[in-house]
Amino acid sequence: MRAGFLALCVFAAACGPGTQTSGSYSFEGSLQGWRAGAVDVAPSATPDGWSIAATSDAAFEGAWSARFFLDNRGGRAKVFLSRPYALKPFQAYDVHLEFALGTSDGDPAAAFRVLAGAAQFPPANGDAAIFLAQDDTGSAGTTRLSWVPKSYDAFATTGPSGEMSAVVGIWGTSEATRTYYLDALAVVFTERRP
Numbered sequence: 001m002r003a004g005f006l007a008l009c010v011f012a013a014a015c016g017p018g019t020q021t022s023g024s025y026s027f028e029g030s031l032q033g034w035r036a037g038a039v040d041v042a043p044s045a046t047p048d049g050w051s052i053a054a055t056s057d058a059a060f061e062g063a064w065s066a067r068f069f070l071d072n073r074g075g076r077a078k079v080f081l082s083r084p085y086a087l088k089p090f091q092a093y094d095v096h097l098e099f100a101l102g103t104s105d106g107d108p109a110a111a112f113r114v115l116a117g118a119a120q121f122p123p124a125n126g127d128a129a130i131f132l133a134q135d136d137t138g139s140a141g142t143t144r145l146s147w148v149p150k151s152y153d154a155f156a157t158t159g160p161s162g163e164m165s166a167v168v169g170i171w172g173t174s175e176a177t178r179t180y181y182l183d184a185l186a187v188v189f190t191e192r193r194p
Contacts, residue, residue, distance in 0.1 A: 018190050018191025018192060018193050019190075019191045020188055020189065020190050020191075021085055021087060021188075021189045022186070022187060022188040022189070023083075023085075023186070023187050024184075024185065024186045024187075025185045025186075025187075026061055026062045026064065026065075026183060026184060026185075027054045027064050027065050027066045027182070027183065027185075028054075028062050028063065028064045029054060029064055030054050031052070031053070031054055031066060031081065033083055034066070034081040034082065034083045035081065035082050035083065035122070036051075036052035036053075036079070036080075036081060037079070037080050037081075037082055037122050037123065037169075038050050038077060038078065038079045038080070039077070039078050039123055039124070039125055039126050039128075039129055040074065040076045040077050040078055040125075040126045040129075041074065041077045041079070042072075042073045042074025042075075042076075042077065043073065049070070049071040049072075049073060049077065050068075050069060050070045050071065050077065050079045051067075051068075051069045052066060052067065052068050052069075052079060052080075052081060053066070053067055054066055054067075055067040055181075057181070058102050058145060058181045059181075059183055060100035060102065060147045060181075060183035060184050061100075061183055061184045062183075064183075065102060065181040065182060065183035066081060066181065066182040066183070067179060067180070067181055068169070068170050068179065068180040068181070068182065069178075069179050070112075070170060070172050070177065070178050070179075070180075071177045072112075072172030072174070072175055072176055072177065072178070073175060074175075075172065075173070075174055075175040076126065076171075076172065076173070077171075077172045078115060078123065078126060078129035078130075078169060078170070078171045078172070079169050079170055079172075080115055080122070080123065080129065080132075080167050080168060080169025080170070081167070081168050081169060081182070082122035082123075082165045082166065082167045083165065083166050083187070084163050084164070084165050085163070085164050085165070085166065085187075085189060086162060086163060087158050087162045087163070087164050087189060088158065088162050088191070089158055089159065089160050089161065089162040090157070090158060090159070090160065090162075091157065091158050091162070091191055091192075092155070092156075092157045092191070092192040093118070093155070093156050093157070093158070093164065093189045093190060093191060093192060094153065094154075094155060094189075094190045094192060095117065095118040095153065095154040095155065095156055095166070095187070095188070095189055095190075096151075096152070096153050096186075096187070096188040096190070097116050097117070097118075097150075097151070097152050097154075097166065097168060097185070097186070097187050097188075098149070098150065098151040098152070098184075098185075098186050099149075099150055099168065099182055099183065099184055099185040099186070100147045100148070100149055100150070100182070100183045100184045101114065101137065101147070101148045101149075101150050101180060101181070101182060102145055102146070102147050102148075102180060102181030102182070102183065103137045103138070103139045103145070103146065103148055103180055103181075104139055104142070104143050104144060104145050104146070105136070105137045105138050105139050105178070106138075106139055106141050106142050106143035107138075108136060108138045110174060110176070111136035111137045111138040111173075112136065112137045112170050112171060112172050112173050112174075112176075112178060112180075113133050113134065113135070113136055113137065113170070113171040113173055114133075114134045114135055114136065114137055114150060114152075114168075114169075114170065114171075115129055115132040115133060115134065115167060115168065115169040115170065115171055116132060116134050116150070116152045116154075116167065116168050116169075117131070117132040117134075117152065117154040117156070117166075117167055118154055118156040118164050118165060118166050118167065118189070119131070119132070119156060119164070119165055119167060120156075120158065120159050120163065120164060120165070121165060122165050122167060123167065129169070129171065130171065132167055132169075133171055134150075134152050135150075137170065137178075137180060145181070147183070155192075164189065166187045168182060168185065
């Protein structure tokens with residue numbers, strides 16, 4: 001009887017949720033280890049046409065957030081933050097990202113797109129960034145800055161190094177200049193059991 005119970009416990013543990021690796025970020029005073037990047041950015045009247053920085057201009061929680069500025073002259077720029085995580089090599093993971101997006105995109109037809117997910121490397125070109133495309137940056141009809149909760153689930157597999165990058169950003173889908181804010185970001189990688 002005791003051996004049967006022990007076997008059941010071992011089986012239950014093997015079928016339980018996988019190991020999790022997580023982090024939460026509020027950008028209080030810095031980007032907290034996140035790296036800014038961009039692809040498909042066209043020449044602009046502003047230096048580089050984009051920037052991502054910690055700011056005290058607006059916040060969902062605390063006093064700071066990450067500000068995304070994009071002068072999208074080419075109509076297809078993608079700007080993003082990425083952060084590497086050390087995970088197990090050749091392992092499948094369920095990825096969960098959630099955050100508050102500060103946006104003033106009141107017209108759904110003119111809204112940009114959110115980029116969110118995970119990949120073995122940060123996007124090096126437009127195709128890699130578009131693979132992370134999610135819903136739009138709309139603010140439910142208001143042109144004032146409002147905080148919209150965002151939550152996304154994805155699937156990713158590590159390579160031989162075990163490193164995986166979480167990515168959150170904006171895809172400029174039309175020629176316009178926009179500013180967005182990102183706050184209260186949480187990332188969770190959960191190992192998938194065989």
